[in-house]
Amino acid sequence: MTRLIIGAMVRPIGAYPSGWRYPGAHRDPRGDAAVLRRTARLAEEARLDYLFFGDWLATGYDLEHQEPHLVARVDPLSAIAHLAAVTERIGLIATVDSSYADPYAVARATASIDLLSGGRAGLNLVTSADPRAAANHGVDFEVANAVRYERAIEFERVLRRLWDSFDDDAFVADASSGVLLAPGSLHPTDFRGRHLQVAGPLNVVRPVQGHLPIVRSGGSPRSQLIAAQSADLALVAANDLAHAASVREELRALAFEAGRDDRTLKVVAPVLPIIGETREHAQQFADELSELVQIAEDWPDGPPAGFPATRSLANLSPLVGVELQGVSPDLAVTPQIAAQFGATGQQLVEIVAERTGRTPGGLRPPTLRHLVVAATVNAPIIVGTAADIANEFEAWGDAGAVDGFNVLSAVQPTQFEAFTSLVAPELRRRGVLPAAYEGETLREHLGLARPESSFARPVYAGAFI
Numbered sequence: 001m002t003r004l005i006i007g008a009m010v011r012p013i014g015a016y017p018s019g020w021r022y023p024g025a026h027r028d029p030r031g032d033a034a035v036l037r038r039t040a041r042l043a044e045e046a047r048l049d050y051l052f053f054g055d056w057l058a059t060g061y062d063l064e065h066q067e068p069h070l071v072a073r074v075d076p077l078s079a080i081a082h083l084a085a086v087t088e089r090i091g092l093i094a095t096v097d098s099s100y101a102d103p104y105a106v107a108r109a110t111a112s113i114d115l116l117s118g119g120r121a122g123l124n125l126v127t128s129a130d131p132r133a134a135a136n137h138g139v140d141f142e143v144a145n146a147v148r149y150e151r152a153i154e155f156e157r158v159l160r161r162l163w164d165s166f167d168d169d170a171f172v173a174d175a176s177s178g179v180l181l182a183p184g185s186l187h188p189t190d191f192r193g194r195h196l197q198v199a200g201p202l203n204v205v206r207p208v209q210g211h212l213p214i215v216r217s218g219g220s221p222r223s224q225l226i227a228a229q230s231a232d233l234a235l236v237a238a239n240d241l242a243h244a245a246s247v248r249e250e251l252r253a254l255a256f257e258a259g260r261d262d263r264t265l266k267v268v269a270p271v272l273p274i275i276g277e278t279r280e281h282a283q284q285f286a287d288e289l290s291e292l293v294q295i296a297e298d299w300p301d302g303p304p305a306g307f308p309a310t311r312s313l314a315n316l317s318p319l320v321g322v323e324l325q326g327v328s329p330d331l332a333v334t335p336q337i338a339a340q341f342g343a344t345g346q347q348l349v350e351i352v353a354e355r356t357g358r359t360p361g362g363l364r365p366p367t368l369r370h371l372v373v374a375a376t377v378n379a380p381i382i383v384g385t386a387a388d389i390a391n392e393f394e395a396w397g398d399a400g401a402v403d404g405f406n407v408l409s410a411v412q413p414t415q416f417e418a419f420t421s422l423v424a425p426e427l428r429r430r431g432v433l434p435a436a437y438e439g440e441t442l443r444e445h446l447g448l449a450r451p452e453s454s455f456a457r458p459v460y461a462g463a464f465i
């Protein structure tokens, strides 16, 4: 089997909306430091390629039920700087939003963390659109939103120029002659874009990796284009293998059109494995998690402000094609009821059966609540044993659908422990993960070459956007 890129998408209070409610789960962000350190050590022992920290520059009650992991979180650059000190080999990827960040400060922090970690840092550059993030940075949202992609492109260009400020061999450091810095080895940045102006040079040496690997995540044509033109890793949300395969093909075709070697663009998909010692255990666990997801009907006087409107029987009703007003969410879906459902309703019944083992004719039939959860928890879930998960990974890899996965954990710390103690050994046994780290830097883990400095070449070869 070919090697896949496997990273951990770190969400300290769990990636499943009700994960934090599970007995024994880590649920108080004030204790994140210990969970982060433990996650990092386990991931490294398991030979994962990187830890990946997403981000969101705002918070509010609306996130409590939709994306509880976003309510309160450690700043990603701070997290990776900290974890660099408690790990030795694993890559460390942090998210930065180019709409609001200052490029000189980001170039400086990332070059510093790359140096401090021995070349293990990576950067996920996003251009998300939340009016609260704009308000938090004193920026007019309409303006920020209109120019976010132009700014994103400039941001990456200026980062790369800043990282190239010093030549790799700039420091002669010859104590006898008194020459510290070779003449001509420090280059001004002189970047004048529409949105960003940076004089440079950067006051940190060229990163160990030359340029940090850049990740882009998103599904719109604009996000895809920006990923294809210059990213090292594209994180794409894919519903199934066929979808992932078509997205990867499209991205690689765009990369080729942009004049790149398309093999240098790696495509990874997020995945949320729900892992058990047996398939029945895993399904039982998935079942308990879905029962812990609250739906609007759980509040007789209506859900709290910010509750996701879709998570309700009122929303399920048109999906299944049956009137559900006044019906209990815990009504069992019998074969007679399921027979009245339209195509989407049938699909939801199948999803619930696959994840929880509940079937309309079985001993444990699904309830309407299970269908609401299946319709509204939008995560790429695989439920099963270590072998089931490894089979799925291999199937996607063998089909050329992805170059790897970003692994989410439904409940922390137990499900990440299950991934590292059960699934990772299976992946190593199959050669999907290496038995030992083969490279030193994140670039090497990803199978990517170290880029030359743009100042090292007499002719600008167009390798960068």
Ligand SMILES: Cc1cc2nc3c(=O)[nH]c(=O)nc-3n(C[C@H](O)[C@H](O)[C@H](O)COP(=O)(O)O)c2cc1C
Pocket (backbone or CB within 6 Å): 053, 054, 055, 056, 057, 095, 097, 125, 126, 127, 128, 129, 216, 217, 218, 219, 220, 221, 222, 223, 235, 236, 237, 270
């Ligand atoms: C799998 C995945 C993960 C993402 N993670 C983040 C994130 O952590 N923070 C963020 O601000 N945006 C995140 N995004 C959003 C994208 O980076 C992008 O900015 C957003 O989709 C808006 O892009 P659009 O203009 O293509 O709609 C993620 C997107 C995907 C598909």
